[in-house]
Amino acid sequence: MSGTPPRTADLFDAVELTWPAARLHRAGPWLIREGQGGGKRVSAASLLGDTPDIAQMETEQAALDQAPLVMIRAGQEALDTALAEAGYARVDPVMVLVAPARDMCADLPPDTGFTVDWPPLAAQVEIWEEGGIGPARIAVMDRCMLPRTTLLGRVRDKPAATAYVALHEDIAMLHALEVRAPYRRAGLGRQMMQAAAGWAMAQGAQWMAVLVVEQNVAAQGLYQRLGMRPAGHYHYRIRK
Template sequence: MMLPPADIYAVLEATWPPAARQSLGPWCIRDGQGGGKRVSAATAEGDWTAQDIPAAETAMQALGQPALFLIRDGDAALDAELASRGYRIVDPVVAYAAPCDTIAPPDLMTAFPHWPPLGIARDLWEAEGIGPERLAVMDRAAGPKTVILGRAGDRAAGVAFVAIHGPSAMLHALEVAPDRRRLGVASNILRASAHWAQDNGAGTLSLVVTTANAGARALYASLGLQAMGQYHYRQK
């Protein structure tokens, strides 16, 4: 079972949710509370005109957030309008997905699912800039969820968050300690994520990665994940 691009966005929203959402005319305005671009960007949910854009900008400013729009498949007209207003492209992203049952199991004793996150998992995230605001996003995810702690050389080496929405799981916040990279840690975390997801009722594992991250994209492709959609942001 593969995930069509439209569903990627729904799974992303449910498994990495904002603190709050509000409808403002054609826009969905998200209150991210420091949780990153994914939970802070506005999206067009209805027909919009150029005259509607200032209202979205004002609403984001009121939340203490920069003017930031998520541009998905089908948003070409909005993309062009924002470009004409001086918005720049930020973080082009590719979404990947694969059926869980096509991903090989992890090596023995290399990855351990648990919830809530252990202190060592929090420490690994904090070292890579993932602090309390993003941990709060994980807490908000409503479906089945877990932390995958990866080990290498008999020590904690990496971590990721995985949550399920409907028949699909999505992996977020995959980080490996710099001195533990190139030891298969990320591969084992991904493989453990797929098998945890399958054990908890999901048929598909998905994730998103910036297009510039060639190393991660090569790893995902080697595990059988396929590109299923893309998006980017426009920031003023």
């Protein structure tokens, strides 16, 4: 990897702004994300102060009809321990991977991948829904106010893959990459990432970033072959 990777704080700003919660609520030392069914990342609480009041967080989450859920980042070991002692399970450790966008660009086969300005095509929505990315998560993408696009991958003129990418300063973050089952393990995921890097470069981005759950070994292999390397991580604590 060439160049100095983005600061961890900038990467997490990109995570927040390219995949935004419906609303943000401040409750004492807590930031509570209101996700409206959009998944853990937009429904978790984050501790902004030094002393966690776990009961306060639980009350605020309950008021939003959300499960008690906290995002833990590096340096929050005391919070992690307090939640573990309170009966919270550690789930879904996530890595933030980055690479210079220019290093990921490539000449792609004709008619392989296209950028599609928001809103996505019906075929893209169908691919996402087949992969479990339903209306609540598509609503997360719709809320983003940053420069953004979607990608449509085709194989033999058939819609085969889709993804969403948005730009925060010089970081382009890709989310919701989904390849239809019959077209997996044929290089289409790599081509989608390369198409995203091409879009990012055209927008003036220096870095491509993506999130991957540590258990997703196949996705990790794809991103590592593209030269992406870990630059941050987090996990969740959820009430057992």
